[in-house]
Amino acid sequence: MSLDFQQQEAVPDHSEVRSAAECAAKLGLDPITTAAEREPEHAATGVNPDTYVSDDDLVYPTGPKLILIIFALCMSVFLVALDQTIIAPALGTITAEFRSTGDIGWYGAAYLLSTTCLQPTFGTIYRVFDVKATYLVAVAIFQIGSLVCATAPTSNAFIVGRAVAGMGTAGMFSGSVVILSYTLPLRQRPAAFGLIGGMWGIASVAGPLLGGAFSEHVTWRWCFYINLPIGGAAIAAIIFFLHVDRVNNPHNLSLRTRLGELDFIGTAVLIPAVIMLLLALQWGGAEYPWNSAKIIGLFCGFAGLTVIFVGIQVWKGDKGTLPPRLFKNRDVLLAMAFQFCFGAGFFALVYYLSLYFQAIQGDSAVDAGIKLLPLLIAVVVTSVLTGGLISVVGYYNPFILVCMVLYAIGAGMITTFDIDSPTRVWFGYQVLAGLGIGVGFQAGVLVVQNTVSIEWVPQATACVQFFQSLGGSIFIAVAQSVFQNGLIKGITRDVPGIPPEVFIHSGASQVREILKQLHAEQYLNAVLTAYLTGLRHSYYITAACATAGFFLACGLSWKKIEKRKAGPKDAAVATPATVEDGNAAAVGNGNAVAVGNVLPLAPHTDGYSTPKTSVFQPGPGCGIFQTTVPIFIAYLRAVYPKAVAEHCLP
Structure with a gap:
């Protein structure tokens, strides 16, 4: 040759x-x-x-200007993650005020659905429109949604606010990564991504703590008012200090032509497909039997729309919501699959680890949030530390592999939690899992940053985050289903005379109070055992997803993150x-x-x-x-x- x-x-x-x-x-x-x-x-x-x-x-920004930009992006990511978890401990107060227990599922689903389905679309928008303006619009939409939630007079208005906030969230996280890509040289980005991952970890665990504190001592509406000053500060910093030295419209194309780059048809098909899947997973086995016409119909509708969506993506090509070219690259494909497994395992763990402390150990929402601090601290330390080390070493593979091993082992050990597990057990196992989780937030982003060309970073990043959110959305629903099914079977078998629905439709921390009201304290151990059985089933999902993530990470190419300097223009x-x-x-x-x-x-x-x-x-x-x-x-x-x-x- x-x-x-x-x-x-x-x-x-x-x-x-x-x-x-x-x-x-x-x-x-x-x-x-x-x-x-x-x-x-x-x-x-x-x-x-x-x-x-x-x-x-x-010319990359330096000094205080760079620090303020990174700080603003960290605050934006903090809001994105906080809004996903802060509502959980406030649900009891919200439903009591609106008298809307039947709408609980939509409070979270409206947010997650709009976030998940619009992330790829925002990736395309960042590719063909001005990055700074698009990011500011996304933050503004999130602020509007937060304000609607904080002032909502009815349950329906609250659901609308959650959906609007989710639309803004779809562009905030991927936009933060895109801006970092245009703000820092490639070799320095892992350290910044470590800070971003640390913010996500802090917010994911601090959310329940803050939500419980606001609900108990002020009002649940402050769970959303708090977003306004933080988001406002982020907007101000971006306006005055960020200058993106790239032109996403070098040919001066018209607005109509650039809008033609967006896949409106694909997005319109993707949204109902994801809704059908999530509803089927949430309702199956709990609201309706798995073999009922409604559940089967939802699964069939999801399958049919998915086939149509794939056909649209092949037809649209590079203009699609999920461009097929990204799936032809091994590392990008593995990164998307990895983030899907990571999101599936992490969000299910955070949601149902809090339930262990509230239901089994009888803690309040605030106390449960405090007991999640070992996980939080380990996640933050690992995320920041590995980000810095990757910048120095130049390879992300060894850090991802080691951390995923720790994550899988820690998640596996959490499945051994018992009714009377001592502090050293739940503390140590959380630390072990947290040390592994820290690198997961930035893993997929690092891979696509080091794999695709700079103009494809926005869309590739959005696709990676789409699959992380999709994994979280799907497997939170799956975890809810297996948890409820385990709880129902245990209550039906060991607690005669008390319908399982009594515990399903009540707060996790109210188990002892309910039994006291029913004069059935003698069944406390049986009820806690049923709860623990359901929780273990959800923890199995986390352990399996962590293990799958490890094997996917093994397939990533070993590529050094090079620090290259641009040559002279001529x-x-x-x-x-x-x-x-x-x-x-x-x-x-x-x-x-x-x-x-x-x-x-x-x-x-x-x-x-x-x-x-x-x-x-x-x-x-x-x-x-x-x-x-x-x-x-x-x-x-x-x-x-x-x-x-x-x-x-x-």
């Missing part, structure tokens, strides 16, 4: 130049289509999804220095070859239809190439230095 890719002047006739697909095939790599090969497809709109905006003139050769996020190779006519499972980038052209000069730059290949190519090139450089210089090998 010849490596004769010498520098050459760009000429109009490219008949002698071999295509990127041919080069990829000769290297044994996945022949991902290139920008030039897809040009006819995008001629109608003038939008090329592989158009790369050079980083040559990009550089004669398009070297990797002009590509900060990815390992594209400019070949012959300027086509970008995907190497090392990295999605292709179009090389910088300085306004020309083809680059002035090109160079073949092999990246870290997959399989045997990952090992042999660097060794072979090093050998050539040592033995034939003159030939290497002439052929421009790295």
Whole structure:
């Protein structure tokens, strides 16, 4: 195989130049289509999804300005995570005021559904519209939803507010990651992502604590009023200190053309599909039998809409809600599957670990939140520490693998909780699980940041977060179903004369009070055993998801997070220095070859239809190439230095 890719002047006739697909095939790599090969497809709109905006003139913020930007993003992520968990201990007070016990499921579902379904759409919006303006709009929508919830006069108004807040949340987390991508060099991002993950961990555990405190000592409405000043501070910091030195509309396309990039049809199909799935999982076995017409109909509707949605994505291509090209890259696909398992396990654990302390140990919501502090502290410490270490070491794989082992072991040990488990048991097992959870929040984001080109970071990040939210939404419902089924079976078998619905429709901390009112204190141990059986079933889900996440992480490519400096704007050769996020190779006519499972980038052209000069730059290949190519090139450089210089090998 010849490596004769010498520098050459760009000429109009490219008949002698071999295509990127041919080069990829000769290297044994996945022949991902290139920008030039897809040009006819995008001629109608003038939008090329592989158009790369050079980083040559990009100036990153430093000092207090950078600190304020990161602080604002951390506060935004804190609000996103806080709003998912702060409502749990306040549900009793809210339903008492609205007299709406039957609406409890929709208080959480309205928020999660709008968040989950709109995340991929926001990824596309960040790709084709101004990043700063889009982020501010997302935060503003979240603030409006929080205000509606805080002032809601009825249960229906409260549900609407939760849905609106969820719409804003869909753009806040992915937007925070996108802004960090434009604010920090690639090598420095893991440390910042560690802070983001730490904020998520703090809010996820502090939410129940704050919600219980507000409900008991002030009013439940402060669970949502608290979002307004924090969100306002984040908006102010972003307005005055953030400047994104990238143009997402370099061709000055019209608003109508850019709106055409959004997949309205796919989103319209995705939302009812997810709703049907979640309703089937929540109602199955609890409200209706699994073989009832309603549950079967919901599952069938979900399956049918999913098939339609997949067809729409194939038809829309790069303009789809979930672009098929992302699923063709092994690392991106594994990252999405990993975050799905992580979200499924983590959210189920947080929700039902709090129930253990409230139901089994008889703690209030505030006390249960305090007892979750070991998990919180371990998550924050690991998230920040691993983020910094990844920036220093340059590899994320070992940290992800070790942490997932700890997570799986800790989750497995939590399944052994008993009615009278001592402090050292529930404290130690939480710490063990928390040490593993910390890295999970940033794992998928780190992978896509180090894999896809910079213009695809918004959509790839949104897709990863979509699957994390989807996993959490689905498996919270699954955990609820298995918990309720275990509780119902235990109560029916061991507590005669008391219908299980009495405990299902009451607060977890009210078990002892209910038995006292029914003059059935002698059944306390049997009821707690039934509760514990249901909780263990939900913990099994977390342990299984953590184990699956470990095996998925084993498949990730080992790629070093390189710290590259941009070359001069008028550089004669398009070297990797002009590509900060990815390992594209400019070949012959300027086509970008995907190497090392990295999605292709179009090389910088300085306004020309083809680059002035090109160079073949092999990246870290997959399989045997990952090992042999660097060794072979090093050998050539040592033995034939003159030939290497002439052929421009790295």
